[in-house]
Amino acid sequence: MFKLLKYLRKREWLFAIFAVVFIVAQVWLDLKMPDYMNIITQVSQGGVDPDTGQAYVMSDIWSNGGMMLLCACGSMACSIITSFFVVRISADFSARLREALYTKVQRFSMSEINKFSTASLITRSTNDVQQVQMFIAIGMQMIIKSPITAVWAITKIAGKQWQWSVAVAAAVAVMIIGISIIMLLVTKKFKKLQRLTDDLNQTTRENLSGLRVIRAYNAEKFQEDKFSEVNEEFTSTNLFTGRVMAFMHPLMSMVMNGISLAIYWIGAYIINAADLMSVQGLFADMVVFMSYGMQIIASFMMLAMMFMIAPRAFVSANRINEVLDTHELIKEGGGVSETAEKGTVEFRNVSFRYPDAGEDVLSEISFTAHKGDTIAFIGSTGCGKSTVVNLVSRFYDVTGGEVLVDGHNVREYRKNELAKKIGYVSQKAVLFSGDIRSNVNFGDNNADAGTVEKAVSIARCSEFVNNEKGGIDGRVAQNGSNFSGGQKQRLSIARAVARDAEIYIFDDTFSALDYKTDRELRAELKNEMKDATCLIVAQRIGTIIDADLIIVLENGRIVGKGTHKELLETCPAYQEIVYSQLSEEELKNA
Numbered sequence: 182m183f184k185l186l187k188y189l190r191k192r193e194w195l196f197a198i199f200a201v202v203f204i205v206a207q208v209w210l211d212l213k214m215p216d217y218m219n220i221i222t223q224v225s226q227g228g229v230d231p232d233t234g235q236a237y238v239m240s241d242i243w244s245n246g247g248m249m250l251l252c253a254c255g256s257m258a259c260s261i262i263t264s265f266f267v268v269r270i271s272a273d274f275s276a277r278l279r280e281a282l283y284t285k286v287q288r289f290s291m292s293e294i295n296k297f298s299t300a301s302l303i304t305r306s307t308n309d310v311q312q313v314q315m316f317i318a319i320g321m322q323m324i325i326k327s328p329i330t331a332v333w334a335i336t337k338i339a340g341k342q343w344q345w346s347v348a349v350a351a352a353v354a355v356m357i358i359g360i361s362i363i364m365l366l367v368t369k370k371f372k373k374l375q376r377l378t379d380d381l382n383q384t385t386r387e388n389l390s391g392l393r394v395i396r397a398y399n400a401e402k403f404q405e406d407k408f409s410e411v412n413e414e415f416t417s418t419n420l421f422t423g424r425v426m427a428f429m430h431p432l433m434s435m436v437m438n439g440i441s442l443a444i445y446w447i448g449a450y451i452i453n454a455a456d457l458m459s460v461q462g463l464f465a466d467m468v469v470f471m472s473y474g475m476q477i478i479a480s481f482m483m484l485a486m487m488f489m490i491a492p493r494a495f496v497s498a499n500r501i502n503e504v505l506d507t508h509e510l511i512k513e514g515g516g517v518s519e520t521a522e523k524g525t526v527e528f529r530n531v532s533f534r535y536p537d538a539g540e541d542v543l544s545e546i547s548f549t550a551h552k553g554d555t556i557a558f559i560g561s562t563g564c565g566k567s568t569v570v571n572l573v574s575r576f577y578d579v580t581g582g583e584v585l586v587d588g589h590n591v592r593e594y595r596k597n598e599l600a601k602k603i604g605y606v607s608q609k610a611v612l613f614s615g616d617i618r619s620n621v622n623f624g625d626n627n628a629d630a631g632t633v634e635k636a637v638s639i640a641r642c643s644e645f646v647n648n649e650k651g652g653i654d655g656r657v658a659q660n661g662s663n664f665s666g667g668q669k670q671r672l673s674i675a676r677a678v679a680r681d682a683e684i685y686i687f688d689d690t691f692s693a694l695d696y697k698t699d700r701e702l703r704a705e706l707k708n709e710m711k712d713a714t715c716l717i718v719a720q721r722i723g724t725i726i727d728a729d730l731i732i733v734l735e736n737g738r739i740v741g742k743g744t745h746k747e748l749l750e751t752c753p754a755y756q757e758i759v760y761s762q763l764s765e766e767e768l769k770n771a
Contacts, residue, residue: 573591
């Protein structure tokens, strides 16, 4: 938790100082009221003012009662002002914490993202931050106010009847022992509760995103059982912590009522044994002691409430720190201002393995793509095709060899510099809620209206875009759910085209398109982007048959390299793929 305090700014620290000042003022006013109560009690008993030696009169009740009322109003005003400062601190702090988490996750490579699940990152950015915010908003007042009140009240009752002090000390001891036992039982459960929140979010997210598949396979009962299993564990853990924490309230009530009974019971014995002249003072002391004793117990009650909030907040703080302290494997390069080459991609004896993997996914990969070349990658599922192009975008860093873009190692580039050189279309089409125009002109493309419309036309999107209400300004639902798979893929291609990049990466992009659209789209791309380098990952022979260089991968190694005709004569692995997809007649016409 204390590591997170570095995200507080000077203004928040200043607000915290103001809050402490008003808390101290509030405590002083609260503890001043029993002094006036002492005088009022002595008035009712016919007591004498020790300073003047004169008997108290009824007007003293009005004056001291008025002072008590002023103290109460002043305490309320201090409380309101303190709450204002504390709420501002907690709100600004939590906003900055969420921003820090978001910024950190944005810098993560795929390795770090895979370390945390998506559901967990969402929970850490929302629920965990909320727990910390609640702790600061409530806890800051209680943590500061409770010890000050307790110590100050103890000094007020010091020197009075020791029997009452023992009773208060015993009540505090009972409370501390009870709270300690409760905390030992629930602390580990709070950590488990946050992990189960991750699991619950993940299961719910899977159910919602996979709703069509679930219904298509009549898997509602299966998914319901899967959710129920997580939900029941979450519920049972929550019930356990709730039931254990529920003992806190009766414990507090027992201690509060017990201390009241003890003070009056002890006071009755003391007053009964005292002489007549001391009775009035002892009775007033008992009333005042009761008030201060209740203040001390209330202070420990507030600390007990903090113990209810603190464990979960500390668990949440640790989870937030796990993200913020994660070591980023991919570091920013020093920057490359200008390059003599344009659109060149070179792999020099590249090897790669995923973090914690036992063996390499790619081994000894070498090739060069020059400006205007189309390089295609083909092979069986899991052979490393997508991994190769992901290394160009630096989603991962190589574990051996070098990847060069325009003659410079990709590690030398700043991330934004490298990204501007590349137009990337992922294997799974991703659209963002908004409109078509914002999706095509996404990020820092800064494309004008003409460029966006041209990109839509090149990607063969014009027909369905014009049919949308609002045309190119038509609505895009979350995840592009109001478009078909092929339409989403074409809009993703249009987004890459609008970037006007040096290098285009199509990661199995054309598989969602029909053969006719695939052929027309590739012809249009080749005509419009003849000066750009294209890296294509594909499963279809028809998609890559015209590529300048086809690289055949098998088990992470290059087993063939050349044009379609060359590979058809020299590469058995390529022949096997071709013959499984094309007939002899289609081969002759290819």
